[in-house]
Amino acid sequence: MTTTSRWRALTHHHLFWPVAVLIALLLVNVPFTPDFFSIRMTDGHLYGSLVSIVLFGSPLILVAVGMTLVIATGGIDLSVGAVVAITGALTCSYISDQADQNALSGVFLALGIGLVAAVLCGLWNGFLVARMGIQPIIATLIIMVAGRGVAQLITDGQIITINSEPYKLIGGGYWLTLPFSIFVVAAVVAVTVALTRRTALGLLVESVGGNAEASRLVGIRSVRIKIMVYMFCALCAGIAGLMISSNTSAADGNNAGLWIELDAILAVVIGGTSLLGGRFSIGGTVIGALVIQTLTTTIYTIGVPTQTNLVFKAVVVIVVCLLQSPKFRAKVFGAKGRAGTSAPAPAAPAADAAPKMEVSR
Amino acid sequence: MLNRRNFLTAAVGVAAAGGLAACAKEDSSSSSSSSGGGGSKTITLGFSQVGSESGWRSANTDSVKSAAKEAGYKLQFSDAQQKQENQISAIRSYIQQKVDVIAFSPVVVTGWDAILKEAKAAKIPVVLTDRSVESDESLFVTLVGSDFTDEGRRAAKILEKVLDKAGHKGKVKIAQLEGTTGAAPAIERAKGFKEVMDAEHKDDWEIVVSQTGDFTRAGGKQVMAAFLQSNPDINVLYAHNDDMGLGAIQAIEAAGKKPGKDILIVTVDGVKDGFIAMSEGKINAIVECNPLLGPQLMEVVKKVHEGETVERWIKTEESDFMQDQAKDALPTRKY
Numbered sequence: 001m002t003t004t005s006r007w008r009a010l011t012h013h014h015l016f017w018p019v020a021v022l023i024a025l026l027l028v029n030v031p032f033t034p035d036f037f038s039i040r041m042t043d044g045h046l047y048g049s050l051v052s053i054v055l056f057g058s059p060l061i062l063v064a065v066g067m068t069l070v071i072a073t074g075g076i077d078l079s080v081g082a083v084v085a086i087t088g089a090l091t092c093s094y095i096s097d098q099a100d101q102n103a104l105s106g107v108f109l110a111l112g113i114g115l116v117a118a119v120l121c122g123l124w125n126g127f128l129v130a131r132m133g134i135q136p137i138i139a140t141l142i143i144m145v146a147g148r149g150v151a152q153l154i155t156d157g158q159i160i161t162i163n164s165e166p167y168k169l170i171g172g173g174y175w176l177t178l179p180f181s182i183f184v185v186a187a188v189v190a191v192t193v194a195l196t197r198r199t200a201l202g203l204l205v206e207s208v209g210g211n212a213e214a215s216r217l218v219g220i221r222s223v224r225i226k227i228m229v230y231m232f233c234a235l236c237a238g239i240a241g242l243m244i245s246s247n248t249s250a251a252d253g254n255n256a257g258l259w260i261e262l263d264a265i266l267a268v269v270i271g272g273t274s275l276l277g278g279r280f281s282i283g284g285t286v287i288g289a290l291v292i293q294t295l296t297t298t299i300y301t302i303g304v305p306t307q308t309n310l311v312f313k314a315v316v317v318i319v320v321c322l323l324q325s326p327k328f329r330a331k332v333f334g335a336k337g338r339a340g341t342s343a344p345a346p347a348a349p350a351a352d353a354a355p356k357m358e359v360s361r
Numbered sequence: 362m363l364n365r366r367n368f369l370t371a372a373v374g375v376a377a378a379g380g381l382a383a384c385a386k387e388d389s390s391s392s393s394s395s396s397g398g399g400g401s402k403t404i405t406l407g408f409s410q411v412g413s414e415s416g417w418r419s420a421n422t423d424s425v426k427s428a429a430k431e432a433g434y435k436l437q438f439s440d441a442q443q444k445q446e447n448q449i450s451a452i453r454s455y456i457q458q459k460v461d462v463i464a465f466s467p468v469v470v471t472g473w474d475a476i477l478k479e480a481k482a483a484k485i486p487v488v489l490t491d492r493s494v495e496s497d498e499s500l501f502v503t504l505v506g507s508d509f510t511d512e513g514r515r516a517a518k519i520l521e522k523v524l525d526k527a528g529h530k531g532k533v534k535i536a537q538l539e540g541t542t543g544a545a546p547a548i549e550r551a552k553g554f555k556e557v558m559d560a561e562h563k564d565d566w567e568i569v570v571s572q573t574g575d576f577t578r579a580g581g582k583q584v585m586a587a588f589l590q591s592n593p594d595i596n597v598l599y600a601h602n603d604d605m606g607l608g609a610i611q612a613i614e615a616a617g618k619k620p621g622k623d624i625l626i627v628t629v630d631g632v633k634d635g636f637i638a639m640s641e642g643k644i645n646a647i648v649e650c651n652p653l654l655g656p657q658l659m660e661v662v663k664k665v666h667e668g669e670t671v672e673r674w675i676k677t678e679e680s681d682f683m684q685d686q687a688k689d690a691l692p693t694r695k696y
Contacts, residue, residue: 032591033590033591036590042615042616042617043615043617047615047616047617048590049587049590052583052586052587052590056583056586157418157419158419159578159604159634161634172611172615244579247579247582247611248578248579248582248607248608248611249611250578250607250634252577252578252579252604255575255576255577255579255580256579296583297583297587299572300570300572300583300584300587300588300591301587301588301590301591302591303570303591306539306542306571306572306573307542309542309572309573
């Protein structure tokens with residue numbers, strides 16, 4: 001009995017399904033790429049599929065972490081893709097104007113300019129949402145549409161190629177044999193978790209998401225909290241923008257971060273954060289983003305025909321979302337196990353349950 | 362020529378940002394319309410450009426402007442900012458001004474019948490540039506633009522030369538980076554390449570992996586990184602545009618291989634950054650997709666104006682470049 005109850009505790013952990021899906025997706029690759037999990041040293045850095053997944057997934061993780069907090073307040077930020085483009089465009093065009101593109105001072109100044117611009121976008125979003133009371137989806141739509149135009153204005157419609165070693169480090173370089181972006185992501189995630197779970201900030205964000213008016217009445221400055229999360233989200237998107245442009249050493253106002261807002265929202269949802277706001281899971285979001293990146297890599301490695309890429313992606317996402325839904329699980333895998341507060345483990349699994357799922361009960 | 366998917370979004374963005382929402386900006390050198398029906402006077406050409414969404418497009422615009430100047434034509438130029446209604450109103454104003462020839466790059470393929478009929482009623486010949494329209498053939502005279510299928514064929518042909526030059530023996534395992542799924546250049550560049558491959562190299566060439574990189578550097582890099590994991594034996598890369606090739610080069614380098622040596626690379630387009638990479642030995646050959654069709658357009662305009670018959674599709678003059686030509690060609694690259 002104890003093993004079953006332990007198993008039940010595990011399967012009912014909020015990260016169980018996202019992690020299970022991630023592992024399943026990784027395993028799918030093995031028959032197609034036998035050395036999928038192998039990591040070797042190449043040119044003084046680690047190289048392998050897992051490293052690529054983390055490297056290419058880093059920007060998405062960052063954007064999704066920022067998005068998680070916005071969604072936790074009951075909002076949504078559609079402008080992150082445009083903020084990615086603007087940050088990359090500003091930073092790269094500043095660096096490309098430098099006489100010495102490798103000068104550290106110039107690169108740091110460029111980073112500063114880019115990130116300040118990103119935070120200003122966030123401030124604007126937060127202002128519209130919290131102060132003006134505009135629906136978040138509408139308020140952030142403004143920068144989503146206009147921002148990409150601004151980015152193209154900055155780059156003059158061209159792709160700006162730069163040649164700066166220090167800048168290349170952020171998104172495409174290696175440090176201590178690992179992609180540098182991993183350290184950036186780790187730092188941002190650690191800071192976010194510390195701020196939201198070690199201080200009352202996370203609770204405040206959740207309470208604003210649960211009921212902004214009630215929060216205000218008990219003395220929480222919900223307007224300020226909201227503006228803050230939008231600024232934080234834009235800052236994360238800005239760092240992601242630096243990574244994306246640094247990874248290819250080029251700023252592409254037209255394409256950088258295109259549709260990343262949708263992937264980020266998806267990552268948040270897969271991670272178990274409710275779109276209604278009121279609760280969130282940073283860990284779940286990180287797993288969710290990794291699931292999406294693994295899915296993308298899987299499509300490339302197992303040779304899904306180009307035309308069916310999106311269908312394949314859609315099917316996997318639907319399955320993941322269904323697995324996430326307690327209602328669906330209860331219906332399909334037997335209602336007893338879910339509904340009982342302290343009921344014993346289900347003796348007879350539903351007859352129509354998938355065989356694989358019987359095992360997991 | 363590259364990623365046309367987002368142009369509309371971008372254009373809306375630019376318009377919203379600049380507050381220019383619906384006005385097509387006309388930069389006419391003169392507002393006069395006195396040069397009515399031509400005769401021996403200078404030819405007046407009304408040209409409506411799609412917009413200015415990419416480096417390729419701005420090179421295209423510059424080429425038309427400078428060629429018109431050189432030919433001594435009076436050019437009425439307008440930028441439609443990715444909007445069909447702007448293009449239609451620009452063409453209508455050209456009809457009212459009684460220009461001699463109208464040329465335009467249609468922003469979309471359908472919805473041109475009415476305005477083309479107006480032009481025909483006014484007896485003004487219409488020349489399409491770069492892209493075609495779906496409409497009655499009698500409504501326009503000719504199309505001046507690239508043949509994407511042929512670009513694919515040329516890519517396959519130049520790959521033969523590249524393989525020869527590299528002294529490659531044995532099986533050719535090709536990775537293909539496709540453009541945006543469903544875009545004409547992506548479909549046709551793949552088709553043309555496969556045509557030649559199936560006809561002449563059925564036994565020794567094989568496309569082992571093919572995926573879309575969305576015509577972007579980031580896409581090219583990410584897809585190539587995955588390719589190199591799943592098929593480490595790839596020895597040729599065919600990318601539908603330079604940008605994807607440039608991204609892939611970075612992925613190849615990260616995998617510890619030498620682009621241009623361990624993996625031979627052929628790309629299409631011929632933008633400046635592509636030529637820089639080629640002069641560094643990282644791309645082996647580039648098939649040009651030429652935006653500089655101004656001079657050809659002016660020639661056609663002259664013929665049409667004089668009533669000569671021209672072909673239905675005048676293909677852009679394009680060249681192929683091997684590595685040894687890269688250094689010489691680089692200074693001439695304008696975009």
